[in-house]
Amino acid sequence: MILMLILAENRGYFYNMINKDSDITIFGTGKVAHQLGSELKRKGNHINAVYGRNEQKAKKLSKKLKTKHITSATKIPSNSLVIICISDSAIPKVVASLDKNLKVAYTSGSIRLEDLPDRPYLGVFYPLQTFSINKLVDFSSIPFLIESRSELFEKELKSLASSVSNYVKCANSEDRYNLHIGAVMVNNFSNYLYHLAQKHLDEHDLDFKLLLPLIKETTEKLEILSPIEAQTGPAARGDKKIIQKHLNSISDPKTKALYALFSELIPKEIKKHEL
Template sequence: MLTDKKEIVICGTGKVAYHLGSYLNQIGHDLLGVWGRDVEKCAELSKKLHTSVISDLFNLSNTSIVIVCVSDIAISKVLSSIPKHVKIAYTSGSIKLEDLPARENLGVFYPLQTFSEEKEVDISKVPFLIEATNPIFEQELIGLAQTLSDNVQKTNSRERFLIHVGAVMVNNFTNFLYYLAEKHLKEHELDFKVLKPLIMETAEKLQTLTPREAQTGPAVRGDNKIIEQHIQSISDADTRELYKLMSELIIKEFNKDEL
């Protein structure tokens, strides 16, 4: 049973807003409602979360927390429209606390995970990176995150930013490579599903090996003949250049020890 129930308002209507709102609700926190600029989208999300649309934040108590789940470019503008007495935590990996307008209770509640609309995640395994403008509110956010996850870390803005850079590399860039591979196979009337066991094994190996130890392929072996044949089989010019660049970087990195 949840012993430290929080009053939460979700600001935003996207995937992060839906998932956080849903999990906070399931855990037993008091989800007061959804607030945002797009009334129709707020209404849609509030139905999914079985809560209401909030039109006025001035009536919120100073114990409530507004979790802002909007795009990075919108955070500053959204924060300026929220009353000063309201506690705010935003979910961005890149926006630094010091770059936002000063207020007494402002914090970061960053779930380091990719969220898709129709795919549930095990929230208990998601790292939550926490930071705040004062230690009391920071501890409150840490406690809130610990009701969701077993992996809660206090990080400063610089650390969180650098972690987010790494997250983009391992998630966004990797997924785009999956997309390019899928396009390549479709052009030759081949099914992308044949690569899925390889994708799973590649990720699984990282539980016990470092990325360097897990690296395999023609570039590591210095097999230039195979690399050139692969490049010639790719129809899209940009993808050919990317394949060539990636191969060159791997060769350069793994030949360091031999120089």
């Protein structure tokens, strides 16, 4: 058991032994860069630099990772595996600008590998998770989706991902793209609904945190039930009286419109699955 714990905490050292010529440069200073860089280092991987256009932000992250910071891409060490952690729209231009001899991987789910300039070592290193700078996450359960045109580089990226996660698999651009659509729905859209619910409760001096156990239970049920099987509430029961009372009580037009739309769609979807 002790040996297993030691191995789990030091998986990065095994990556370094296999890929002796590659140190990691974190390219970016945002949420993904902070979380991923910290976890890679914690698991024994060597971070040789942090690149950031904003020197103050680059310096802050480099201090956290106990490495140097650079503000010019020409200063990226030649033996680097550059992990790009920046906005999707900026990735193509950055990939095209980097030295062709550098190994490069990016952390986006929506950018297709075939849409980027060809280079000897280019790959995808996509952690399917939402990140905040100050909220720690359990990397061991995060799916890492890997892709590269080079079979050798793909193996290297899988090895690196395996140093932090127990769930590493190859996924092509089409699969990643569709998973990203699903991720936006379950994460970003649901979070917006939490925001609307909080606004409604704030109007009535009620604490949004009272809903947190419900949110948790709703999510945990999906481990054993499909979303449509887990659906409950007035719309699922066809309780039109309650639905109308709720609509009459909601003051925000956007919230009212979404409540009405979901209340219309949910019973239709349930009926389809009952056929």
